[in-house]
Amino acid sequence: DQQVKQNSPSLSVQEGRISILNCDYTNSMFDYFLWYKKYPAEGPTFLISISSIKDKNEDGRFTVFLNKSAKHLSLHIVPSQPGDSAVYFCAASAAEGGSEKLVFGKGTKLTVNP
Amino acid sequence: GAGVSQSPRYKVAKRGQDVALRCDPISGHVSLFWYQQALGQGPEFLTYFQNEAQLDKSGLPSDRFFAERPEGSVSTLKIQRTQQEDSAVYLCASSLARGAVKAFFGQGTRLTVV
Numbered sequence: 001d002q003q004v005k006q007n008s009p010s011l012s013v014q015e016g017r018i019s020i021l022n023c024d025y026t027n028s029m030f031d032y033f034l035w036y037k038k039y040p041a042e043g044p045t046f047l048i049s050i051s052s053i054k055d056k057n058e059d060g061r062f063t064v065f066l067n068k069s070a071k072h073l074s075l076h077i078v079p080s081q082p083g084d085s086a087v088y089f090c091a092a093s094a095a096e097g098g099s100e101k102l103v104f105g106k107g108t109k110l111t112v113n114p
Numbered sequence: 115g116a117g118v119s120q121s122p123r124y125k126v127a128k129r130g131q132d133v134a135l136r137c138d139p140i141s142g143h144v145s146l147f148w149y150q151q152a153l154g155q156g157p158e159f160l161t162y163f164q165n166e167a168q169l170d171k172s173g174l175p176s177d178r179f180f181a182e183r184p185e186g187s188v189s190t191l192k193i194q195r196t197q198q199e200d201s202a203v204y205l206c207a208s209s210l211a212r213g214a215v216k217a218f219f220g221q222g223t224r225l226t227v228v
Contacts, residue, residue: 004156034216043118043205043219044157089156100145100170102217104156 003027004092006105014113019077021108023090026071030092034102035064035075038087047088048075080112116140118220120206126226127196135191135223139208146189147217148181149205157205163189196227 005024013019021035031052036044050057050064050073057064063076077084087109091102119138127133139146145164149157150173159173165186174181178196183189193200203224207217 006156036219041221043207043221046216046218049216091156100162100164101147101159101173102149102157103159104149106154106156 001026002105003030004090004103004105006088006090006108008108009106010109010111012111012113013080015082016079019075019080019084019110019112021075021077021088021090021110023073023075023105024071025073025092027092027094027103028071029094030103032093032095033064033066033073034091034093035062036089036091036104037084038089038107044089077110080110082112082114085110085112118206118208118218120204120220120223122223123221124224124226126228129197129227130195131227132192132194133196133225135193135204135225137189137191137206137208137220139187139189139206140210140218141187143208143210143218144186145209145211145217146183147207147209148189148191149207150175151203151205151222153202160191160204193225196225198227201225201227 034049035047037047038044066073087107089107090105121136148160151157161181162170163183178194180192203222205222207219209217
């Protein structure tokens, strides 16, 4: 049973437009959420995170929104650039529950076309 | 070093062979994690160390998998009697303090069991 779900395996957007990547979770114990970006043959790179006490966190072109009641978060990239083309993983942690592990979704492959 | 270093980058093992995968975390990082990433999937948690103590090994798929971090820095993931389903990318991550948030990942070791 997948606790973190990224239902879109791929997304294609035009350069300069907004990219919106979605993530749903089922475990209400999750209290910290992260997005990782992964290029081929490299390890995941931390992008942005959000604590469950917030509903929005912004860092430059990247904004993460959290809707706790819907158990849903999204990553907005605006404006999208060709270098943003990568696989994006949503991950969640239940640190308050004593577990230190991250639970990942399957990823969404973003392609930004010039 | 500047980042998390894993070796070897690629390993081909014959079924039944034992393998050892090495992880050099970022200097001073207390927490160390091992994840397994199968093709088309997100990383899945295997085990977690805080310094030399293995605090969570709930993700290890069988008793053929063994991890150690004897001096609280370098870690080794050992897989005994490898099987084809062990083929995956094995990712190591480390973080400065207790907890998985903002963990930094290595490039991974791609294990292929033939």
